[in-house]
Amino acid sequence: MVEVHLWSGLRALTGGLEVVEVEATDTGEMLHALVRAYPQLQAPIDAGVSVTINGRVIASGLTEPIPDGAEVYLMQRIRGG
């Protein structure tokens, strides 16, 4: 199981939870699993999200493996200027 930390603005979409657990081995699976468990997360994920795995920012990749016990955060999409 992956423990996913959400930004607090998403609590309203997960019944007040800021940390949720889903079954996933990579970032793409994780996003699908999040939507399956919490359908209201579809909108923020469609608007663009990034993921951090042990502090490494995955800006958009859906195939990044998630090691067991990794610290995982969902973030709003990181872009640049």
Place this chain on the structure above:
Amino acid sequence: MALDDLKTKDFAFVGTRPNRPDGLDKVTGRAKFGADAHAPGMLHGAILRSPHAHARILRIDTSRAEALKDVKAVVTRADFSDQVPFAPGLEGEFWNVLENVMAGDKALYDGHAVAAVAATSALAARDALKLIEVEYEVLPHVTDVDKAMQADAPVIREGATDYSVPEGMHPNVVRMHESGHGDVAAGFAEADLVIEDHFTTEATHQGYIEPHACLATLGMDGKGELWCCTQGHWIVQKTCAALLGIETANLRVTASEIGGGFGGKTTVFIEPVALALSRKANKPVKLVMSRSEVFRATGPTASASMDIKIGMKKDGTITAAEGIFRLQGGAFPGGPAEYTAMCAFAPYNLTNVRQVGYDVMTNRPKQAAYRAPGSPMAAFAVESVIDELCNQLGLDPIEVRLKNASREGTKASYGPRFQRIGLVETLEAAKAHPHLSAPLKPGQGRGISCGFWFNHGGETSVSLALSEDGSAQVMVGTPDIGGSRASMALMAAEVLGIPYDNIRVTIADTATLGYNDVSHGSRVTYASGLATIKAARHAVEKLCERAAKKWGIPVDAVKWENGCAVPSGPNAGDFDPLPLADITADMGRTGGPISGHFEATPEGAGVSFATHIVDAEVDPETGKTRVVRYTVIQDAGKAIHPTYVEGQFQGGAAQGIGWALNEEYIYGEDGRLQNSVFLDYRIPVASDLPMIDTVIVEVPNPGHPFGVRGVGETSICPPLAAIANAVSAAAGVRMRNLPMSPPRILSALKAHG
């Protein structure tokens, strides 16, 4: 996770300072910029713009313009695709871009494009605009971010609000971000001193020297060619194709040389209009913006209204921090509120932190990135409060920042734990720098600030082809906005082991290379550099294969050293080193041309920190401020070409000086921009700037083969705050509103008594 092949020392080429390959072209005027293109039979375009900040478009009559002999086409919104869907927030970004490029039912800001003309001369096109009749119903407008959130503010567009905005907020609030951790109330209760304050910044423009310009050809067969000044021609290709309803591959886009972008050329403005005119006229169409059009109708920064509250113990420990950030990004979603919020407290190790950002629409042009979008405003507000806390508690500002600094393993204010970062190293370098202990003259003040930016990777493709004489061509897809061709050549030289001068780097067009993300996010030296290294290593693999074949030994018995294939050890056999040029001389007859390729979306950009030190002087009689000394200290991971790293540091500081002291979009009561030329919009000139000293800190990024971190954006994060702290110290009054122009300084001095 560090790359297995991380190299951080013993470089032969990386870290040297050769001349840039485009230097001669640029100093002799040979370089071709956006407006330098011509085509046989070319027409000239001009765009009619709304004089109103907010108005319903009731009718457009183009018949009188079309009747002119010299006019060959007129377009309005009806000439663009009707298949671009509207969606809330950023989900509907193509629709937002289309709406910005050419108004639909409403003109949403002063300068919004309403119609366009192509004629046989630029003068004829401009004259024809006067014959287009537009009937407007003028609507109430709002250009201020705080007023746009009030209950009585005019609604700019219903339905633009996305999922994140709580019920009850004004429809102009289209997105909201909230993050943090701990218990801020408990943290404030632990503090010996809590300061809560309000800050504002005005919208500023990137101020690039070259106005937007393009030459477009779109035939009746649906195939097009576009030459334009852009930071990313693949995004131009993709966006224009969507807006015009053609297939992406049928539009070839070539990037011109670029006279500055800084984030402002990461989208399209005139390019789809020129293509639509060309399609209608069946002729090439050139469109060049005037400076006034650039100010009125491209993308300045967001402006901001911010509330900051920070608690500190007498020993300098920050106990809690909270920030509310309201960003207006024009009449479209996209104000970088989430970045402002996430960057605000990132330099500090905080147990209790909360940040909230609001993206608010107003009747202004659609904001665009300006180096590290959203971060400089946050740093201004947060670092001003930290400065004030240090003043009131009698603490050293560097020591307080060091005490609270984020390090490897710190839980970032935006959530995850940091990997290896270099903030402490920049603070230690500041502490040791002679600038910090240099005496100040009467009337002068000193300020410091830290700053943070994420950096970015993005889709990247690079090809490298070897020539028979042993030279190499590198094709990258990221327009060179800061000397990147030199950096790419240095990295390729490092891997291939051939001289820098034997490598030519070209910015390929969209038809000759795979997709490349825009030159933004400080990503070019990181991502295109990583891809160049990998493409060169791919070529080296092939060179080793040829040597192995020639020597009759296994390929794993060959290694690459100093530009030659050599046996990998005594057991591999006794062969003289085989130079690259000896292998390529025969490559056509030993297996064919040798090239290397790499395509990926690198995901290891590595975040970046900086610390700036500023001395400023204030004339209490006139309110004029002068920056007398400036030092930039920033973590570059590894400086591939130190001169161009220093250039990025200095450029960020120079632009920050303008943003802090003078630059601002000034709107009248009528909602019209009052200062749309450089005479009225004051950017710094050389005589306004001191020598900007630089210190490159190198804490290698584990996500790049040579340890590179992007440097283009972080350099604009600390200046607003560092300058404000210096000016506040010099003036003896806290400056809370940017720009700190002479009238504002005088007003603050008067209010302070």
